[in-house]
Amino acid sequence: MRIIKGKVRPRTRPVPGTMNKHEEKYAAYLELRKRTGEIIDYRFERLKFKLADKTFYTPDFIVVTPEMFELHEVKGFWEDDARIKIKVAAEEYPYFQFIAVQWKEKQWKFEEF
DSSP, X not given: OEEETTEEEOXXXXXXXXXXXXXXXXXXXXXXXXXXXXXXXXXXXXXXXEEETTEEEOOSEEEEOSSOEEEEEEESSXXXXXXXXXXXXXXXXXXXXXXXXXXXXXEEEEEEO
């Protein structure tokens, strides 16, 4: 749960297939990259990876570049379980490039795994 201004609010669960505000902003950024030819294409929540029994990881975006497939995870902030999942996925599926994306200081920040 989150505490905001002295109030406790339950955390809302994301609706699969629906973008949050950070993902929408990042999709607009990817669209610009696509129009300039920097990337070939991108898709939202199209892949799902099994990491363990009853444990899955769905990256926010698959980004197709001329060189490879990249899997981008967009976060406003990181929680421990999300960081662990992307690290495990990067170890289990080394033929993809896993990239964490955050909007900080008025620009996109990238971290490769």
